[in-house]
Amino acid sequence: MDNLFRLVDQDQGFFQRKWTLVNGPVIIGAGPSGLATAACLREQGVPFVVLERAECIASLWQKRTYDRLKLHLPKQFCQLPKMPFPEDFPEYPTKRQFIDYLESYAKHFDINPKFNECVQSARFDETSGFWRVKTVVTSGSNKTEFEYICRWLVVATGENAERVMPNIDGLAEFGGEIIHACDYKSGEKFQGKKVLVVGCGNSGMEVSLDLCNHNASPSMVVRSSVHVLPREIFGKSTFELSFLMLKWLPIWLVDKLLLILSWLVLGNIEKYGLKRPSMGPLQLKNTKGKTPVLDIGALEKIRSGDINVVPGIKRFSRGQVELVNGKKVDIDSVVLATGYRSNVPSWLQEGEFFSKNGFPKATFPNGWKGNGGLYAVGFTRRGLSGASSDAMQIAKDIGMVWKQETKQQTKRTVACHRRCISQF
Numbered sequence: 001m002d003n004l005f006r007l008v009d010q011d012q013g014f015f016q017r018k019w020t021l022v023n024g025p026v027i028i029g030a031g032p033s034g035l036a037t038a039a040c041l042r043e044q045g046v047p048f049v050v051l052e053r054a055e056c057i058a059s060l061w062q063k064r065t066y067d068r069l070k071l072h073l074p075k076q077f078c079q080l081p082k083m084p085f086p087e088d089f090p091e092y093p094t095k096r097q098f099i100d101y102l103e104s105y106a107k108h109f110d111i112n113p114k115f116n117e118c119v120q121s122a123r124f125d126e127t128s129g130f131w132r133v134k135t136v137v138t139s140g141s142n143k144t145e146f147e148y149i150c151r152w153l154v155v156a157t158g159e160n161a162e163r164v165m166p167n168i169d170g171l172a173e174f175g176g177e178i179i180h181a182c183d184y185k186s187g188e189k190f191q192g193k194k195v196l197v198v199g200c201g202n203s204g205m206e207v208s209l210d211l212c213n214h215n216a217s218p219s220m221v222v223r224s225s226v227h228v229l230p231r232e233i234f235g236k237s238t239f240e241l242s243f244l245m246l247k248w249l250p251i252w253l254v255d256k257l258l259l260i261l262s263w264l265v266l267g268n269i270e271k272y273g274l275k276r277p278s279m280g281p282l283q284l285k286n287t288k289g290k291t292p293v294l295d296i297g298a299l300e301k302i303r304s305g306d307i308n309v310v311p312g313i314k315r316f317s318r319g320q321v322e323l324v325n326g327k328k329v330d331i332d333s334v335v336l337a338t339g340y341r342s343n344v345p346s347w348l349q350e351g352e353f354f355s356k357n358g359f360p361k362a363t364f365p366n367g368w369k370g371n372g373g374l375y376a377v378g379f380t381r382r383g384l385s386g387a388s389s390d391a392m393q394i395a396k397d398i399g400m401v402w403k404q405e406t407k408q409q410t411k412r413t414v415a416c417h418r419r420c421i422s423q424f
Contacts, residue, residue, distance in 0.1 A: 018146045024048045025152035025375075025398055026133055028122070030057045030113040033378030034156035035102060036080045036391035039109040043082060044399030049148065050113035051135060057113060058102045060160055061095060064182035068210050069095040072202060072294050074237045078384040080105055081392055091237075117146070122153060123349035124372045131373065152373040152398055155348065159359070159379060160340035166198070170316035174334065181207055181337040187214030190333060194219070196321055198313070199337030200226050200274075202291065205298040207335055212306045219329060220302075222273055223312040227281040227292035228299060229258065230265045238294065242282060255280025266295065272302050273309035286364075289381040342379070350374065368393050 025041065027034045030052035041048050056062050070092045071078050075085045078093075083105055089097055105111075116138040124131055133148040163180045171178065181203045187210045197208045200222040211218040229238050238258070245254045258281060270276065277284055281292040301307040312324040322328050342358025353360055353370030360367035364380045368390040375394045380386030 018144065020146075020148055022047075022049050022148050022150040024150070024402070025154050025373075026051060026131065026148050026150040027154040027156050028119055028133070029156035029158060029378075030054075030106075030111075030115075031060060031156065031158055031378070032058060032080060032102060032384055033158055033387040033391065034113075034154070035106055035109075035111055036388050037154055037156060037375075037377050037394055038111045039080065039082055039105065040391050040395030041398065042109045042111070044395050044402065046395070046399050046402045049150075050111060051117045051119060051133070051148070052113040052115050053118040055115045057106055058099060060158070061099055061102070064163075065095055066181070066184050066207065066210065067095070067186045068206070070296075071098060072231070072296075073239045073383065077239060077243075079388075080384070081388050083108060119347050121347050121349055124153075124374070129372075150373075152375065154375045154377060154394060155344060155354075155379075156377045157343060159342055159381065161343035161358075162341050164339045164341050166336065166338050168198075168313055168316060171334075173318055174316045174321075175318045176331065177333040179333075179335055181335055182340075184335055187211040187216050190214060190216040192216065193332040194330060195333045195335060196310075196329070196331045197221065197335045197337055199339065200293070200309075201337065201339065202293050203339075204337035205293050206296065207337055208307045209296070209298040209301055211335075212301045217308075218306075219308040219310050219331070221311070221313060222275075222309050225275045225277040227276055227284065228266065228269055228274055228295055229262050229281060229292050231294040231296055233261050233265055246282075251282050251286070252280060255282050258282070266299060269299065272299075273311070274302075285381065291381075365389070369397060 024047035027037055027048055027050045030050050034050055034052075035057065038048055038050055052059070054063065072092070074091050075089055075093055079085050085093060085101055089101070093101070117135045118138070120134045120136055122131060122133045129151070131150050131153040133150065133153065135146045135148070137144045137146050163182050165180065181199070184207055190211055191214050194217045195211050197204050197211070197218050197220045200220055204220055208218040208220045231238060233241055242254060242258060245257065249257075259276070279287070284290050285292065298307060302309055310323055310327075310329065314322045314324050316322075319332075320328055320330055344354050344358040345356060348354060350370075353374055353376070355361045359379050360370070360376050364382060364386065367376060367379060369375055377390040377394055378387040380390060
């Protein structure tokens with residue numbers, strides 16, 4: 001408490017803004033990572049506050065995903081700690097089912113985030129040993145500055161906090177509709193149109209497939225090499241198969257086996273303009289964070305010519321795109337499936353634990369804990385299972401300190417009570 005008074009003394013204008021001392025950690029982000037951490041802390045008996053800039057939990061899933069989206073991995077690899085998916089859910093739950101699961105999860109563990117609170121900055125105060133988290137609270141047209149003082153800070157804003165908008169020559173002159181994949185909901189409004197999809201990851205492939213299913217004519221830009229794997233191999237989830245093989249075999253051998261099995265299922269995909277990287281899919285994921293594409297039907301449309309694969313872009317002009325091979329293609333709309341990035345560097349004033357790209361400097365499994373009570377969850381590049389692993393370790397780490405200090409405080413209270421009684 002003395003540290004807190006020192007914190008107040010050094011900031012003369014401290015009491016001019018609204019503030020609160022949090023008796024436990026502050027969790028920034030109410031997506032799956034933040035919810036998982038909150039649930040694990042609840043099980044440890046540790047109080048917490050969850051801050052969320054949107055007006056709902058899992059805003060990425062609720063507001064920035066397309067309608068046809070399903071989990072790409074089997075549900076047992078995507079469930080959060082302490083609560084499995086309902087048994088009647090399919091192996092690959094839909095977007096709506098996953099959101100329902102997250103809402104039930106928050107209700108079950110009594111997680112009530114403070115919505116519409118956008119974190120402006122967070123820094124560790126060396127003098128007091130507390131974190132200072134400044135937010136702007138939005139309520140209608142009113143905005144209020146607020147500050148949270150806490151001992152532990154959990155960064156749960158994730159790998160996909162902000163869209164990546166590429167700087168492509170002539171894009172501003174194009175004249176047609178340009179949207180990022182996070183704003184794409186359905187191909188219904190693109191029926192009969194020629195659409196350029198920039199990006200060939202899981203989002204680019206699935207958007208292209210959805211456009212085909214709505215009678216649009218998509219051209220997909222494949223600028224670099226990409227691993228395309230079948231979602232299932234002989235009836236078994238490719239991810240689950242990889243997971244099982246990694247228990248017994250080195251990663252380089254698992255990669256070779258995966259590529260052989262993929263060739264047997266998909267055939268030679270390079271003749272369709274999909275060149276594979278020299279590094280195997282799992283090694284590439286571990287070292288570069290680049291996720292392989294799990295095919296759910298796009299490859300069939302590429303083979304049939306319904307999805308046109310094109311090389312990199314040289315420049316845009318009005319109603320047209322010129323490719324690096326000199327070919328010009330007429331298009332009506334552009335969907336930028338160019339991915340997302342972390343936004344941590346824009347608000348976290350810290351340079352030891354997080355790197356400039358917004359990810360922890362230490363790689364998995366050591367990237368969950370920093371110094372001074374700083375933690376990170378959901379930055380493992382290992383999806384929901386990686387976030388769950390982080391969440392359990394963070395809650396255990398904080399819970400251990402919390403229980404020790406609570407126990408010591410109880411002992412002091414009992415000792416004081418006994419001294420008081422002995423005086424009578």
